[in-house]
Amino acid sequence: MKITDVKPIPTQPTEYSRRSSRTWTFVRIDTDEDVTGFGEATNYPGGGSLVVASTINLVREALIGEDPFDIDRLWHKIFRRYTYLGSRGLVTAVISGIDIALWDIKGKALGKPVHDILGGRFRDSIALYANGWFTGCETPEDFARAAAETVAAGYSAIKFDPFTHEMEPFHTGYVSGQISAEGEDLGMAKVEAVRDAVGMNVDVLIDAHGHYNVPTAIRIGNRLAEFEVGWYEEPVPPESYEALAQVRQNVAAPICVGERLFTRYDFVPIFEKRLADYIMPDVVWTGGISELRKIATMAEAYYIPVSPHNAMGSIQIVAGAHTMMTVPNFYRLEFSLAALEGYNAVLDKPLDIRDGALHLPSGPGLGFDLDLEFLEANPDPIWAG
């Protein structure tokens, strides 16, 4: 079997994605045996999905004529090709989209689900943790009510950033790394209200989005620890392991990092310096199914649970779920309740989500195809020109 074409598909399939410019970039790989694989390399904000899509177009010629079964070799071929550009970040997003599509092709060609050929099942379904459950919430009471409803719907772990009322502008604009005393107190009031609403048996996960400097991150982390949060995610920006170490040594709350760490190499200091209790690699950013599984195996050797970050599109959640079917040290897969409509709009069948868990279909490959007609009718407007 030979690869005959590699094509990025940047799309804005829902009103929500158009309004927020959240472009989902899918990847299509065709072969000379009429087997087509789908991957995803979505990235935002800042038009990241189009940057990645443009690069996929430039990588195409390195893949045409190759055997799509040689997944690890092709992974390395692209990774090393851009070593002078820096192979982590943009390049690993490109590789992720290709790697996922190659696993889809291999599964379809062999008539087996990806998790089957990847190592087999540790479980029958994938436990999810809920994000995106707080649409429209502003006050602590709003958050408490929405959290209770989410738990009643079957989720035993929920995540949110209680400080977005002040920190949203700093999502990609870290400047001083500080928050006002009033803003911090309001965030803590939200956490307290949510904890009171859901009780102690629900994991309340806090995402800090890398907004803080070291003293602020330490102070907030210790206040969060009083509410026994399940984890404190990205307390400081991702560039400095030393800053993370300083926070880690001074905060009682469990730490989770990894959505902005790319490939097994970025995770080595996390394990060796014992910088996190949980890791959350992203299957469409860190290097695809192959790399997510390798990172999970490294974490296994340190008894660290893996909980993939999942805030992009439909193939991302499916690819993360297939990988986690095969991993012993799995905690939960992130799932945005707000994204469900969009997920299902582009897939050939809806996701089967019951009792806070995703149940994968038994079909070959990823078990889903993309609705190409629908995607073609809803392209990214800049890409479409």
Ligand SMILES: [Mg+2]
């Ligand atoms: Mg996060």
